[in-house]
Amino acid sequence: MHVLVVHNRYSSAQPSGENRVVDEEVGLLRAAGHRVEVFERRSDDIAARSLLSKAAVPLLVPWNPSVRTELAARLRDHRADVVHVHNVFPLLSPAVLAACADAGVPVVATLHNYTQVCPPGTLHRDGRACTECVGTATSLPAVRHGCYRNSRLATVPLAVSLAVNRRRWWSGVERFLCISAAQRDVLVRSGMPAERLTVKHNFVPDPGVGRKDDGEHLLFLGRLAEAKGVPLLMAAWDEIAAGGGLGVPLVIAGAGPLEREVTAWAAGRDDVRYVGLYDPEQCREAVARSVAVVAPSMARETFGLVVAEAMAAGVPAVAAAHGGFVELVEDGETGLLHRPGDAAELASRLRRIAADPARNREMGEAARRRYEDHFSPSVGLRRLEEEYRAATAGRSGDGEVPSPTRETSTGSRRETGVSGDGGSR
Structure with a gap:
């Protein structure tokens, strides 16, 4: 065509x-x-x-x-x-x-x-x-x-x-x-x-690199903004740190209006690394080295590319249970969902995703299979x-137009909390 x-x-x-x-x-x-x-x-x-x-x-x-x-x-x-x-x-x-x-x-x-x-x-x-x-x-x-x-x-x-x-x-x-x-x-x-x-x-294109071990950090990759859940993640991580930590650091990669706050918050800490903007190759490598990717958005994401990229690398995600995330993450199977805006539950899910490496590997493998079935280039084409x-x-008028349906090839929509970003202007 x-x-x-x-x-x-x-x-x-x-x-x-x-x-x-x-x-x-x-x-x-x-x-x-x-x-x-x-x-x-x-x-x-x-x-x-x-x-x-x-x-x-x-x-x-x-x-x-x-x-x-x-x-x-x-x-x-x-x-x-x-x-x-x-x-x-x-x-x-x-x-x-x-x-x-x-x-x-x-x-x-x-x-x-x-x-x-x-x-x-x-x-x-x-x-x-x-x-x-x-x-x-x-x-x-x-x-x-x-x-x-x-x-x-x-x-x-x-x-x-x-x-x-x-x-x-x-x-x-x-x-x-x-x-x-x-x-x-x-x-x-x-x-x-x-x-x-x-x-x-x-x-999402196949990254060509996948997780080979249990991962070495939790990763937030995105715009540093309130709508992306950055303050929520900071509050949840402080709660985790107060309880002794997880044994792996939180890596934050990105830029945005909260960059100054994130830089100050991460300064002098062994359990947090703010790395600024990553180029595409650095993003792929960081995802592949992750215990999990964290997507705690406050806004209703229309899809969630970073979660799909994690799935492509065989990495589970911890994401807010609203918007497009509920179509990407099968709670307990390919990752974990948390109540939107709930710092305590986000902290609980992060502890859980890091606590059992064997179960984490199973979720990562399931995430990769789900990616191949629903979000790979062949399916997109x-x-x-x-x-x-x-x-x-x-x-x-030469043919019959298929009627769109509410349900998709990924199965029926499951959602907890608020219904319904691919981004803002």
Whole structure:
């Protein structure tokens, strides 16, 4: 097939799981013999703009007319079988959907987060879950709270874009690809067309390296932010340390707004190592040397790449029992789940995962098998091809479009606590 991938790349200042997913899907499709082209904008380019041009960027968030003209012309000259849309914020805008309609090309859109119903895309505010904008027509609560970058002014373009483009999204996309059933449930409850929402989990490349022994540390790998559960992890680890520790250190790798706090907390301790940002190879090696990977997110993760990466390396995870994590981690089988926001239970699960090396190895082996069955590149390729065929069949009427279901190939959704990040803007 001829596929055109549309994506606004996030800033390179912080590693983006979404950028990685897009790049890996493009590589996977090309390796399988598909013709894949990319139509993109880069948020990094904003810094080089003139002051006037920078000031105009918020005006382009709801609608960028030049993008519509450029993309429509490209599709006329090099018609694709399907356009796969990922992120359109801030430089592309939903004008890409109009361009595809102009050219009569069907659209598939991956929903990496909750931006269809929440301006910042997290369903998280002030340390707690928030659904005030879900099901509303205007997203005024987000503006009132300044949910994007703690700024009412910065939130306005996102809220406007949601309000004026809602129907365009719903009518202009043949297939919405949710990356977890938990995410799909939230979006269906918000009023999005259920018949166009299907679940296609992210895949994770085989790391080529797996755990060979019992592991030498527990690992947190991600953005240093409250929503990722960093303060919760610090509190749980302090409780563990007060009880004598686990015999292995906690390694924290990443960057973000809490970097100063994490650096100060880890300073002078033998049981904690803050290592800053790891490159991809360092990440793979650190995961493979882990007793377990820890993912204590407060926000409702739409998937959880770090957990899937741990599974690929044969390493169990300790994760919050909400969002996409409950579709990745089989509690007691491939890892352990804890009540979201409960530091004492997180501490208990960390003690348990480290206390029995033989059982830990069994969970790691089960995690690897689950990865091969559900989150490997071969599964990811098959699901992409299925959705592209469904989208083109739906547009042409040449075939029957399979109906998305709430249940997925990974089994029925099991969830404890709050229902329902692939990340925020």
